[in-house]
Amino acid sequence: MIRGVSIILFIVIAITYVVPTEIAAQPFGYEGTQVCGTCHKTEKQGLQLKIWQESAHANAYKTLQTPEADKIAMAKYNQKAVDSPGCLKCHASGYDVADKKLIGAKFKVEDGVQCETCHGPGSAYKTLKIMKSKEESVKNGLVIWKNDTEIKTGCVKCHNPESPTYKEFNFDKMWAKITHPVPKG
Ligand code: HEC
Ligand code: HEC
Ligand code: HEC
Ligand code: HEC
Numbered sequence: 001m002i003r004g005v006s007i008i009l010f011i012v013i014a015i016t017y018v019v020p021t022e023i024a025a026q027p028f029g030y031e032g033t034q035v036c037g038t039c040h041k042t043e044k045q046g047l048q049l050k051i052w053q054e055s056a057h058a059n060a061y062k063t064l065q066t067p068e069a070d071k072i073a074m075a076k077y078n079q080k081a082v083d084s085p086g087c088l089k090c091h092a093s094g095y096d097v098a099d100k101k102l103i104g105a106k107f108k109v110e111d112g113v114q115c116e117t118c119h120g121p122g123s124a125y126k127t128l129k130i131m132k133s134k135e136e137s138v139k140n141g142l143v144i145w146k147n148d149t150e151i152k153t154g155c156v157k158c159h160n161p162e163s164p165t166y167k168e169f170n171f172d173k174m175w176a177k178i179t180h181p182v183p184k185g
Pocket of ligand 3: 063068081086091157159163167168
């Protein structure tokens with residue numbers, strides 16, 4: 001009898017403590033390149049922030065603010081390019097997140113194709129403690145790739161003929177333009 005009660009009690013306690021943390025699990029939020037850049041900007045880390053700032057990806061949203069972009073969007077969607085989800089989906093991130101709690105104070109949609117567009121929203125993996133462990137980072141939303149074939153699959157989600165201005169995508173040449181490794185040693 002007492003044993004039965006303590007088993008039930010154990011189950012009740014187990015449910016109380018295990019379930020809430022699972023319910024509390026939130027989707028990951030966007031932080032913005034400024035947050036990633038606080039650490040990923042040094043020579044030792046590999047200058048990722050600078051490489052990105054000098055890449056076309058940093059201008060992808062600004063490109064949508066040009067008359068040329070509006071002309072394409074008007075013809076296709078009868079509205080401005082920055083108002084068209086059909087353009088934003090390859091030129092920006094975070095614009096479609098309704099829950100404002102998932103948008104960090106430093107996030108800017110103007111960052112265009114930014115760190116988290118490729119690496120996943122960083123609210124949970126951005127701390128030094130988690131970043132230092134690849135395993136923990138991936139558990140907390142960091143996207144990484146095993147090899148060039150997987151990387152290329154990621155690129156052609158946008159670099160494909162659905163782009164109204166599509167130019168042939170040469171992976172080796174294009175990856176060489178934006179690669180940003182952590183220096184070895
Ligand atoms: C508090 C500092 C810090 C912040 C903020 C930070 N990182 Fe990191 N990140 C690190 C450190 C340290 C490493 C480990 C680097 C190494 O291997 O030397 C790392 C590793 C990485 C890696 C490589 C993972 C692997 O092992 O392949 C990626 C990708 C990455 N960070 C992306 C980001 C992105 C995107 C953001 C913004 C959302 C971000 N980081 C924010 C410190 C930070
Ligand atoms: C979310 C969509 C998206 C993804 C994913 C993406 N790109 Fe891009 N990329 C763009 C857009 C949009 C532009 C055009 C930006 C502009 O000019 O305003 C662009 C432009 C570029 C350019 C400059 C064009 C040129 O001819 O020099 C390079 C290089 C490039 N991307 C490489 C890559 C590589 C390599 C990958 C994969 C690792 C990749 N991109 C993944 C959207 C994307
Ligand atoms: C499937 C992804 C995708 C979609 C959707 C998309 N773009 Fe792009 N856009 C790209 C990429 C990638 C580039 C880089 C050049 C290329 O290879 O197409 C680019 C480049 C551009 C450029 C610069 C062209 C140049 O020659 O440098 C303009 C302007 C543009 N896009 C406007 C738009 C507009 C307007 C829309 C919506 C009607 C749109 N894009 C939808 C992926 C996309
Ligand atoms: C167009 C997609 C794209 C964008 C934008 C991008 N990355 Fe990456 N990043 C990659 C790919 C692909 C790799 C190589 C595969 C890997 O190491 O996981 C990579 C690798 C890394 C690495 C690990 C390098 C290594 O040698 O282990 C770090 C750190 C990193 N990125 C940080 C950033 C930061 C910070 C930003 C923004 C300032 C950023 N990335 C923007 C696609 C991107």
